[in-house]
Amino acid sequence: MTVVGVIGSQWGDEGKGKVVDILAEDAEMVVRYQGGNNAGHTLVVNGKKVIFHLIPSGILRDDVECVLASGLVIDLRVLVEELDTLQASGVLDNASLTLSEKAHVILPHHLMLDKLREQSKSGSVPVGSTLRGIGPCYEDKIGRRGIRIGDLYKPEILQSILEGTLEYWRPMLEQRGETCPKADDVIAQIMPLAKRVRPYVKDTVGFVQSALKANKQVLLEGAQGVMLDIDHGTYPFVTSSNTISGAACAGIGMGPTKVDEVVAIVKAYVTRVGDGPFPTELNDANGQYMRDKGHEYGSTTGRPRRCGWFDAVIAKRVNEINGSTAMAITKLDVLTGLKELQICIGYKLDGEEIDTIPMHGLERVEPIYKSMPGWDEDISNVRSLAELPVHAKAYLDELVRLCDCPICLVSVGPDRDQTFVLNNPFK
Numbered sequence: 001m002t003v004v005g006v007i008g009s010q011w012g013d014e015g016k017g018k019v020v021d022i023l024a025e026d027a028e029m030v031v032r033y034q035g036g037n038n039a040g041h042t043l044v045v046n047g048k049k050v051i052f053h054l055i056p057s058g059i060l061r062d063d064v065e066c067v068l069a070s071g072l073v074i075d076l077r078v079l080v081e082e083l084d085t086l087q088a089s090g091v092l093d094n095a096s097l098t099l100s101e102k103a104h105v106i107l108p109h110h111l112m113l114d115k116l117r118e119q120s121k122s123g124s125v126p127v128g129s130t131l132r133g134i135g136p137c138y139e140d141k142i143g144r145r146g147i148r149i150g151d152l153y154k155p156e157i158l159q160s161i162l163e164g165t166l167e168y169w170r171p172m173l174e175q176r177g178e179t180c181p182k183a184d185d186v187i188a189q190i191m192p193l194a195k196r197v198r199p200y201v202k203d204t205v206g207f208v209q210s211a212l213k214a215n216k217q218v219l220l221e222g223a224q225g226v227m228l229d230i231d232h233g234t235y236p237f238v239t240s241s242n243t244i245s246g247a248a249c250a251g252i253g254m255g256p257t258k259v260d261e262v263v264a265i266v267k268a269y270v271t272r273v274g275d276g277p278f279p280t281e282l283n284d285a286n287g288q289y290m291r292d293k294g295h296e297y298g299s300t301t302g303r304p305r306r307c308g309w310f311d312a313v314i315a316k317r318v319n320e321i322n323g324s325t326a327m328a329i330t331k332l333d334v335l336t337g338l339k340e341l342q343i344c345i346g347y348k349l350d351g352e353e354i355d356t357i358p359m360h361g362l363e364r365v366e367p368i369y370k371s372m373p374g375w376d377e378d379i380s381n382v383r384s385l386a387e388l389p390v391h392a393k394a395y396l397d398e399l400v401r402l403c404d405c406p407i408c409l410v411s412v413g414p415d416r417d418q419t420f421v422l423n424n425p426f427k
């Protein structure tokens, strides 16, 4: 049995979906455990692109049990849309999916509150959220007034919690000119969706524990990235869940001793969508080159992603926080054609060299760069380290050294085939 976590190591969109799809070939179960449909995980199989926001990226592999665990926040409309799409393409017939009865439900007022915050109308800082209601849903969860999937099938419980929650938010919404939704309307809206997902609802803790007891190969699919973690990211410009590897245990209901391998998904450069500090950001032709060549536009919102040089200060710290056992380097092909590459190896804050990621002032640090030569050869058909141009190989060697972690997989294009595995964490 091996349990492998796949964790985004930057600000999301590192290529987790693609790597999960590759590793799921050897998995028997794939579990998502935090976040919600703020995620957009893209898979390209034989040239065909599929984007999942909620359903685990293992769903396209036969005989893989997919689990949506308790730590998620679920927008039922999005889940049903994904189910319908999978059903129409026949995938659902052979698929196994379970949904935790304890996952929280995203409700209409969460979407309203997310929008108000982004319009600077709620007292909280706008962060460039995905407007999917994620933050407000987690707020209700932590405030102990959230609705869980299992509540949907207990009418009295549902009515009473929902009335209390809406009462809590009513003054805030009405003061800002919004109409607070009525409990009966919300219930009427969500009941058909609740009915549709009911066959999948289970005690996923017991289900995952049985898989562990049966020595199954289990893949844990993280969403977002460590720099968006509510505790360890660039607060307040973060998402509202823990995204680090340790969050898998809490979100699933599983002991940390069960996780054997943690694969950090590391883009060969850095991107970020939304607001917040980004020391190596490039507002120049090199940044635009990465955006164009890497198609760096959000899979969830379509927003252009901010692009910049690889930041080894962040990657190294993230490997420590995650306990990464290996890195999967993605999008190396995007750097092809750049004459000279920079890797950030340190920061200066107010003229002084610092050896930390500062809690305050990250937006004003000056990166200290190490320059590396680029390469011109097309590497999208390369399938081994030996075939890589010498400068591309040297770039990877430098990442291993600076991030203090070996590489298990290299991705050189969006397609499933455009990958080479150096060390399969399941084997």
Ligand code: GDP
Pocket: 008, 012, 013, 014, 015, 016, 017, 018, 039, 040, 041, 042, 043, 044, 293, 294, 295, 299, 330, 331, 332, 333, 334, 411, 412, 413, 414
């Ligand atoms: P995720 O959220 O971490 O799953 O990443 P996204 O799917 O949001 O963004 C990654 C994008 O890069 C997707 O469009 C992928 O198809 C694409 N992609 C993944 N790996 C590679 C790669 O090695 N090279 C290139 N060119 N594109 C890649």
Ligand code: IMO
Pocket: 008, 011, 012, 013, 014, 038, 039, 040, 041, 127, 128, 129, 130, 131, 132, 133, 134, 135, 222, 223, 224, 225, 228, 237, 238, 239, 240, 273, 274, 275
């Ligand atoms: P995947 O799983 C990139 C960012 C948003 C915003 C901040 C808070 O595809 O890597 P939220 O809607 O979560 O309250 O927004 O977090 N964000 C992501 N950025 N990839 C993601 O997911 C993201 N999920 C949230 O842009 O800055």
Ligand code: MG
Pocket: 012, 013, 014, 039, 040, 041, 042, 299
């Ligand atoms: Mg994404």
